[in-house]
Amino acid sequence: MIRTHDAGSLRASDAGTTVTLAGWVARRRDHGGVIFVDLRDGSGIVQVVFREGDPAEQAHALRNEFCIKVTGEIGRRPAGNENPELPTGEIEVTAAELTILSEAAALPLPVDDHVDAGDDVRLRYRYLDLRRSGPSRALKLRSRANQIARRVLDERDFYEIETPTLTRSTPEGARDFLVPVRLQPGTWYALPQSPQLFKQLLMVAGMERYYQIARCYRDEDFRADRQPEFTQLDIEMSFVTQDDVIELGEAIVGALWRDLAGYEISTPIPRITWHEAMSRYGSDKPDLRYGVELTDLTEYLRGTEFRVFAGAIDAGGYVGAVVMPGGAGQSRKELDDWQDWAKARGARGLAYVVLDAETGQARGPVAKNLSEAHLAGLADAVGAKPGDAVFFAAAARARDAQELLGAARIEIASRAGLVDQSAWAFCWVVDAPMFEHDDEGGWTAVHHPFTSPNGEWLDRFEEAPDRALAYAYDIVCNGNEIGGGSIRIHRADVQRRVFNTLGISERDASDKFGFLLEAFKYGPPPHGGIALGWDRLCMLLAGADSIREVIAFPKTRGGFDPLTGAPTPITAQQRTEAGIDAKPKATAPQAGTAGVAVPVEPTP
RNA sequence: GGUCCUGUGGAGCAGUUGGAGUGCUCGCCGCCCUGUCAAGGCGGAGGUCGCGGGUUCAAGUCCCGUCAGGACCGCCA
Numbered sequence: 001m002i003r004t005h006d007a008g009s010l011r012a013s014d015a016g017t018t019v020t021l022a023g024w025v026a027r028r029r030d031h032g033g034v035i036f037v038d039l040r041d042g043s044g045i046v047q048v049v050f051r052e053g054d055p056a057e058q059a060h061a062l063r064n065e066f067c068i069k070v071t072g073e074i075g076r077r078p079a080g081n082e083n084p085e086l087p088t089g090e091i092e093v094t095a096a097e098l099t100i101l102s103e104a105a106a107l108p109l110p111v112d113d114h115v116d117a118g119d120d121v122r123l124r125y126r127y128l129d130l131r132r133s134g135p136s137r138a139l140k141l142r143s144r145a146n147q148i149a150r151r152v153l154d155e156r157d158f159y160e161i162e163t164p165t166l167t168r169s170t171p172e173g174a175r176d177f178l179v180p181v182r183l184q185p186g187t188w189y190a191l192p193q194s195p196q197l198f199k200q201l202l203m204v205a206g207m208e209r210y211y212q213i214a215r216c217y218r219d220e221d222f223r224a225d226r227q228p229e230f231t232q233l234d235i236e237m238s239f240v241t242q243d244d245v246i247e248l249g250e251a252i253v254g255a256l257w258r259d260l261a262g263y264e265i266s267t268p269i270p271r272i273t274w275h276e277a278m279s280r281y282g283s284d285k286p287d288l289r290y291g292v293e294l295t296d297l298t299e300y301l302r303g304t305e306f307r308v309f310a311g312a313i314d315a316g317g318y319v320g321a322v323v324m325p326g327g328a329g330q331s332r333k334e335l336d337d338w339q340d341w342a343k344a345r346g347a348r349g350l351a352y353v354v355l356d357a358e359t360g361q362a363r364g365p366v367a368k369n370l371s372e373a374h375l376a377g378l379a380d381a382v383g384a385k386p387g388d389a390v391f392f393a394a395a396a397r398a399r400d401a402q403e404l405l406g407a408a409r410i411e412i413a414s415r416a417g418l419v420d421q422s423a424w425a426f427c428w429v430v431d432a433p434m435f436e437h438d439d440e441g442g443w444t445a446v447h448h449p450f451t452s453p454n455g456e457w458l459d460r461f462e463e464a465p466d467r468a469l470a471y472a473y474d475i476v477c478n479g480n481e482i483g484g485g486s487i488r489i490h491r492a493d494v495q496r497r498v499f500n501t502l503g504i505s506e507r508d509a510s511d512k513f514g515f516l517l518e519a520f521k522y523g524p525p526p527h528g529g530i531a532l533g534w535d536r537l538c539m540l541l542a543g544a545d546s547i548r549e550v551i552a553f554p555k556t557r558g559g560f561d562p563l564t565g566a567p568t569p570i571t572a573q574q575r576t577e578a579g580i581d582a583k584p585k586a587t588a589p590q591a592g593t594a595g596v597a598v599p600v601e602p603t604p
Numbered sequence: 605g606g607u608c609c610u611g612u613g614g615a616g617c618a619g620u621u622g623g624a625g626u627g628c629u630c631g632c633c634g635c636c637c638u639g640u641c642a643a644g645g646c647g648g649a650g651g652u653c654g655c656g657g658g659u660u661c662a663a664g665u666c667c668c669g670u671c672a673g674g675a676c677c678g679c680c681a
Contacts, residue, residue: 033638047641064631081639089641106632110615114642115630117615120673173681193681220680344607345677448681546674556673 002069008044010074012090019093020071021046022101024131025062026111035059039070039093040131047083047092048072055098065104065111065131071097119548124562126553138542138549141260145538146213148259149233152252158209158235163198165191165215170513173448174218177228185579191217194531196448197516199236200488203527204519208238213534222557224546225480225536233537235485236529242471242487245528246271246428249475249483252532253426260541263424269475273431278399282322282406284432287479288425290418294405295321295382297392306369308351309394318398321382322405324412327389328354335364338391341411347404350391355379357387366392410479425478432472435465435501442503447472449502450495450516451486452528458494465501471528482537485530492520 003022010019023041035050037059048070050059055070062068072095083089108124109117111131122129129135150160169176169190176190192198194216202210214234220226233252237245250267257263270288277286280293297319301309309319324330335352342350351366353375362375370378384390391408395401413419434453438444443465445451451470453461461468471487489495495517499509509517535547548554555561575581 027641027643029640029643031638031640031643032636034640035638036640036643038641049639051638078639081641083641085641106614108614110631112615112630112642115616118611118673121615123673174679196681218680221678223680224675226680340607445681451681557675558672560672562673 003041006043007039007041007046008088010046010088010091010093012076014074015076015091016074018071018073018096020069021048021093022069023067024111025064025066025068025104027064028059028062030060035062036092037062037068037070037095039068044087046088047077047086048095049092050095050098055095058098058100059095062100063104065107065128067101067104069099069101070095120556120562123548123554123556126563130552135549138538138544139552141542142534142538142550145256145260145534145541148255149211149213149252149532152255153209153211153235156209156248156251158211159207161202161207161210161212163192163195163202163212163214165217167192167198170197174220177217177219180578180580182577182579185582187579193218194232195234196450197513199234199529200450200516200524200527201519203236203238204522204524206238206525208525210237210529211235222555222559224548225539227535227547227551227554228559230547231534233483233532233534234529235531236527238525238527240487240526240528242430242473242528245485245487245530246473249428249485249530249532253475253477253482253537256537256541257424261424265424265426269426269428271428271430274429274433274469275431277429278402278406282320282402282404282409283479284429285474285476285479285481286406286427286429287410287413287419288427288476289420289423289478290413292322292325292409292412292418294402294409295323297321297381300377300381301370301374304370304374306366309392312394312396312401315396317394317396318401319392319394320401320405321390321392322409322412323382323384324389324391325385325416325418326387327352327391327412327416328357328387330354330389335389338408342404342408345404345407347393350393350404350408352392353378353390355384355386355388355390360386423478427476429474429476430472431469432474433466434461434468434470434498437466443501445498445502446470447484447486449498449504450488452489452494453498462497462501473530475530475532477537477540480536480540481533482540483530483532485528487526487528490520490524490526492517495520 003020005019005021007021007023021039021041023039026038026040026045029036035056037048037050038045039048050056070093072093074091074093076090077092107128109121109128111128113133130139166179166189169178169188170193174193176193179189179191181187181189195212195214199210212234214232215229216232217229219228222228235248237248250265250269254265254267257265272286274284277284279296280286282294298313301319302313304310312319338352339349353362353364353367355362360379362378367375378390379385382390391405393401393404431454433446434451434457435443436446447470451472452458454469454471457468472484473486474481474484476482489498535550538550539547542550544550553561553563559567
């Protein structure tokens with residue numbers, strides 16, 4: 001090694017030792033006769049002093065982020081000159097020798113913890129951004145999270161197994177990324193949206209306990225917590241029940257929060273059914289750091305003459321409310337803003353009533369439309385106090401109104417300052433529905449088509465697909481879904497019935513994932529698993545607002561990488577070689593997703 | 605595909621009612637400086653106000669379009 005010690009590790013007990021350090025100039029304070037340089041390496045910062053002689057002459061020329069090597073003796077700082085802000089603040093290194101390993105040009109972005117730059121500049125010079133302590137710490141934390149997960153899984157006899165990233169387009173929810181295949185022009189690989197099918201095959205293969213820190217790809221639009229390539233801690237186990245998988249999930253998450261957040265999660269983590277989550281919180285990933293629960297007013301308001309509510313109730317729908325504590329104090333403009341907020345979510349508006357802080361009397365546009373009796377009992381019905389505001393939503397489909405109220409609940413908590421930023425609130429959302437209506441009047445799988453109905457519905461989910469429940473579970477932290485999984489179907493007859501309900505013909509099923517069904521002919525074990533959204537989970541542990549902070553080289557929301565400039569056009573030669581424009585042969589394999597291959601004509 | 609916010613020397617910001625590229629902090633270049641630690645002092649360089657069009661006697665400022673970054677909706681089994 002070029003260095004003998006790590007800069008950040010030096011302490012008063014090292015005084016008198018001669019050391020060689022290597023790192024970067026974090027800051028230079030040139031007093032003419034004496035020069036201080038803060039030398040930073042991966043371990044931290046130590047102050048180097050240049051007083052006289054050649055090293056001091058050289059040190060005048062140092063600039064921020066020069067890469068240097070310094071040899072010198074560690075000494076206690078003169079009394080009164082200690083810096084309690086630094087772990088190494090009691091000592092300094094008196095330079096006897098200085099080597100400039102490499103110089104740094106004027107910086108396009110300050111490597112300074114006190115200044116934050118815009119995202120585009122940070123990403124373009126991400127290697128400089130990562131020299132700063134915050135971004136650096138986030139990546140190092142993620143590395144430790146990986147190790148902790150591997151440790152827990154290894155202790156439980158899991159095997160870490162890699163699966164292909166060039167694979168077959170599968171009929172999962174999102175758009176696939178496609179890769180042209182030079183060796184078979186006109187055919188395409190897809191990048192996996194998850195290793196779902198492979199890990200099930202590994203169960204058939206008798207691996208019994210599999211995990212992988214797996215890169216997944218989905219060609220959908222970006223969010224603060226979504227990139228097109230992302231990472232899952234993917235796990236699958238044979239011969240287990242839902243409780244076994246949940247226990248494992250708690251062991252992993254418990255270890256992560258214990259070691260990386262200094263927080264002991266009390267287990268078992270509370271479970272809430274999907275339906276209860278929707279009716280109480282208007283979300284399938286409820287943030288339990290605060291209350292502000294929804295109230296179902298469908299029965300209470302039955303018979304109302306207010307058309308908006310009556311219409312929903314008559315259609316067999318739902319009317320509900322959520323209370324904003326102190327919301328009556330909002331200005332007219334703030335209340336109008338709520339209407340814009342609701343419209344931005346595709347709602348027609350957000351009906352509200354404010355309760356006078358003195359008299360408790362209900363006021364507001366909607367109050368005129370409600371009967372005396374309905375108004376008189378409203379505060380008690382929704383648990384509101386004088387000075388509160390009550391927001392209403394009504395819809396023919398309960399879930400639409402609940403989701404609007406759920407979004408309002410989050411907004412209320414944020415605006416009213418009800419969120420305890422230091423709190424951790426975990427829960428499992430269990431008993432998710434098997435199916436939901438698709439746009440064409442049929443059914444689609446809420447989770448995926450291999451998810452098993454629970455014990456209660458296994459033999460009769462066809463009777464009421466809208467009410468059938470699955471062995472599917474999501475783990476939620478502070479309103480973020482950090483993982484989800486299910487017990488899979490391992491019986492051919494059940495799988496056939498599920499396909500039937502989904503309107504997937506035998507031929508379709510065999511075209512799309514015949515290889516999995518084929519495998520399931522040969523004694524598949526009962527199995528289930530979970531996938532933890534690793535970027536999101538690390539983001540929470542790092543206290544970051546975006547998963548970009550825990551990704552070494554993230555992309556901007558346009559899918560652009562400002563550092564490499566990807567994506568780029570390709571050359572004509574690359575295009576020809578890749579076979580992008582080749583016409584698939586008549587004997588080409590079955591199309592991946594759409595069922596029938598779309599003929600591709602070569603472009604001139 | 606839609607809604608909203610932002611874009612001003614290398615970085616971060618301010619810029620009022622439309623009136624001179626106006627200001628601040630940092631960085632950069634030069635000089636000075638022996639105990640600083642986001643060192644300090646003096647001097648200096650550096651600008652297509654994202655881009656294009658329009659309104660106007662006059663646009664960083666108002667309008668339209670466009671590009672880029674961000675937040676959200678749609679989308680994401």
